[in-house]
Amino acid sequence: MDYAFTQDQDDLRAHARELLDHACPPDYAERCDNEAKPPREAYDALAKQGWFGLAIPAEYGGTGGSAIDLAILLEETGRHFEELAMWLFRTLTYGGYAVLQHGSTEQKNDLLPKVARGELSFCFGLTEPNAGSDAAALTTRAKPVDGGYAIDGQKVFTSGMDISDYCLLVTRTTTGEKKQHGITNFLIDTKLPGIEVRKIATLGQRAIGTTQVFYSDVRVPASAVLGEVDRGWDAVDSYLWYERLCLSAARTGAASAAFEYALDYAKNRKQFGKPIGSFQAISHKLADMKVMLDVSRTLVYRFAWLMSEGKATRSDAAILKLYTGETYKAVSDMGLQILGGYGYCMEYPMQRFFRDSRLAVIGAGTSEIQRNIIARGLGL
Numbered sequence: 001m002d003y004a005f006t007q008d009q010d011d012l013r014a015h016a017r018e019l020l021d022h023a024c025p026p027d028y029a030e031r032c033d034n035e036a037k038p039p040r041e042a043y044d045a046l047a048k049q050g051w052f053g054l055a056i057p058a059e060y061g062g063t064g065g066s067a068i069d070l071a072i073l074l075e076e077t078g079r080h081f082e083e084l085a086m087w088l089f090r091t092l093t094y095g096g097y098a099v100l101q102h103g104s105t106e107q108k109n110d111l112l113p114k115v116a117r118g119e120l121s122f123c124f125g126l127t128e129p130n131a132g133s134d135a136a137a138l139t140t141r142a143k144p145v146d147g148g149y150a151i152d153g154q155k156v157f158t159s160g161m162d163i164s165d166y167c168l169l170v171t172r173t174t175t176g177e178k179k180q181h182g183i184t185n186f187l188i189d190t191k192l193p194g195i196e197v198r199k200i201a202t203l204g205q206r207a208i209g210t211t212q213v214f215y216s217d218v219r220v221p222a223s224a225v226l227g228e229v230d231r232g233w234d235a236v237d238s239y240l241w242y243e244r245l246c247l248s249a250a251r252t253g254a255a256s257a258a259f260e261y262a263l264d265y266a267k268n269r270k271q272f273g274k275p276i277g278s279f280q281a282i283s284h285k286l287a288d289m290k291v292m293l294d295v296s297r298t299l300v301y302r303f304a305w306l307m308s309e310g311k312a313t314r315s316d317a318a319i320l321k322l323y324t325g326e327t328y329k330a331v332s333d334m335g336l337q338i339l340g341g342y343g344y345c346m347e348y349p350m351q352r353f354f355r356d357s358r359l360a361v362i363g364a365g366t367s368e369i370q371r372n373i374i375a376r377g378l379g380l
């Protein structure tokens, strides 16, 4: 077993860090969060350097990197600004991975080179008001009509719908015996007539945030179907695994940034004539944060390796999502405590980590659902 990164992977991390230090410094991330402004300049800077092509094969204009390379890029991006990493991962997952795995030849030839060049961005519409954890219970309907489909229904929490070119939309085309049957995925243009998008006010993730989307007789051509009609659920499952790798890497990066801020603060803030880090109550928190982060990183790269070897299981994906999400939440919470009253102030960055990290144990499958999956893997 080899735990070392290759020289190329170390170089990739160093390049990504250098670029993001310039394109996405801490004050930029703070400003985007405060002003509810998507980090467009940083997104474009990543595109200009060709990072969107990292996991896209060379024949479509990418560089054909591995799952480990992808995790490195997302960890570094998350370390600079989690919401930038979320935006990047959505495009890489729903525009890159999903199209590569399930797209037609035309879709691949048309979309993948544009994704690799960073010209398009994507979002994902799965969750509905009555289909959250029970996502397969979705009812947004795509009905065959002359020349394609008509889509009617309502989605909630489609993050980035208002700033994306395409949405990977999960719909019901047939009511089958099982709720997982009769599901069809579409790649839809987000600006089509009949689509209404409403922003949702949220605790965190304020720069890009999330939306409610209403579909009313939205007409799409049959060529917008991604994968097989009525058999889309297995594809959704496959996106979710990829999503779990990307999210977990990004959140491990964000948790590292929160940890580094708290560590620096503990070394410099003095009370009772000494740095607060010299009090065991504080130093043990930092020790616990460091251990959780090390385990998170190990899980991220273990899962990336398992994915590239084709050996990852549903349970591995759930362990990864559960542990890294809970770590981000715990590290941000302890970080806020270490900053005392200043942790509670909006002008210090810890409150953003604290707010943003709350989603890590809710979105893309709650911690409770991850535990259910792990328990099922144990035969329970």
Ligand SMILES: Cc1cc2nc3c(=O)[nH]c(=O)nc-3n(C[C@H](O)[C@H](O)[C@H](O)COP(=O)(O)OP(=O)(O)OC[C@H]3O[C@@H](n4cnc5c(N)ncnc54)[C@H](O)[C@@H]3O)c2cc1C
Pocket (backbone or CB within 6 Å): 123, 124, 125, 126, 127, 131, 132, 133, 134, 156, 157, 158, 159, 160, 202, 205, 209, 210, 359, 362, 363, 364, 365, 366, 367, 368, 369, 372
């Ligand atoms: C900011 C934000 C961004 C999001 N972005 C997207 C996105 O881009 N695209 C998208 O499709 N979705 C997105 N989501 C949706 C997200 O994945 C769901 O919120 C999540 O899956 C939970 O669904 P729910 O909110 O309906 O909660 P519910 O399913 O109603 O769950 C409520 C509570 O009950 C628990 N619970 C439910 N079922 C079980 C069970 N069987 N066993 C134990 N406990 C259970 C849950 O763990 C939770 O604690 C986003 C959500 C948020 C808040």
